[in-house]
Amino acid sequence: MKNLLIFIIKHHFFLLFLLFEVIAIVLVVQYNEPQKIKFESVSNTMYSQLYSATNAISQYFNLRTINEQLSQENATLRASIEDSKLSIEMHSEQVFDSVFKQQYQYIPAKILNSSISKPHNYITLNKGRRQGVEKHMAVISPQGVVGIVVSVSQNFSKVLSILSPQFKISAKFKKNNFYGSVFWQGNNYRQATLSEIPVYAEVNVGDTIVTNSFSNIYPTNILIGLVSDVYKSEHDNFYNIEITLSTDFKNLEFVYIVQNLYKDERDFLELGEKTW
């Protein structure tokens, strides 16, 4: 206290000047509009800078919790992606999505008659024109690709299954995008052949083969089968790949008929240009 008094007495000139000067500046800011605006803008900037600085520091302390929350959210999002894929391609009859327009609709059907041992194998389904089935619709099962609708009656439809030499389906590797076509060679109902895969592609036994987007009939990434045997043919630079079909035609009861809502548009574009 004594020291303070001594300090005040010693520097009374400067302190009094400071006091008066502060009064003057308060008056300036109080009664002069332009100076007032500038003062306020400067003080606002300084305040917001201080605020953001403290905020940055406090955020640093929260990083751990935020990281945990984010990783949790990532996990849920990842799970939901997997779920939605499954539901679009396999189970659900119709997927409602606010982001994407619906391209495929699924009509569930029951198999009434089926063959696997003939040169051309057909399946009969219990859904027909009345239920919205049309010619050239794809047929899939939860296990994978089944076939394509070739003729329709009022309440039934006839499906050419993949177990038919005339039926070629465009396919690709799930791990990369090398594509070829899958066709049945007519001997074993579990086996089919994948051709047109170039030799520089890396192919291993067990690779997954799925449908690709070339087909205007099948949705992309429908399971076809797994590679069971790979050998190089002698007269060209393509692999001959044996695949095991994922669909077990002997043990098939329920299938989905796939309706591509944009088929006509794409057909018109692709085929129309060809004829032009």
Place this chain on the structure above:
Amino acid sequence: MVKIFQTTFARIVAIILLQIILFNNISLFNFSIPFMYILCILILPFDINKIALLCIAFVVGFLIDVSFTSYGVHIGATLFAAFIRPFVLQLFVPRGGYLIKTKPYLHYYGFVWYFKYAALIIGFHHFFLYFLYTFSFENFWYFFGYMIVNISVTLLLVIFSQYFVFRK
């Protein structure tokens, strides 16, 4: 002593009146108002009490501010001029120091001394004044030119006053 006080007080009042009535209405080159009232600080005796010095500066500044309706601007600038006055006097102390019974007039200490003394105080006064006017250092060079003109005019008038009014 009482006489010195009376004459100084009378001169300060006269200077303020002159500033308000006459110099406020002169604007040289359309923008330069000579702030002659700084003479109130310049003519104060050497040995004036420092608190009295600041109080006088405050009152003078306030009166000028009332005439300009710019409350605070001239108070701040005049206070600053009063604050640096003792240091300026110390800086330019002549050989043998300031004599008793003399005043900080050109008549006693010569042109060069008075020019340095007045120019420094007027310069600081104007710098502070324009800082309080603009409250920023944007357009600094524009205001710098403005200030140089204003300082010159004010200094010229102050030195004239030393030849014609404050002779003793």
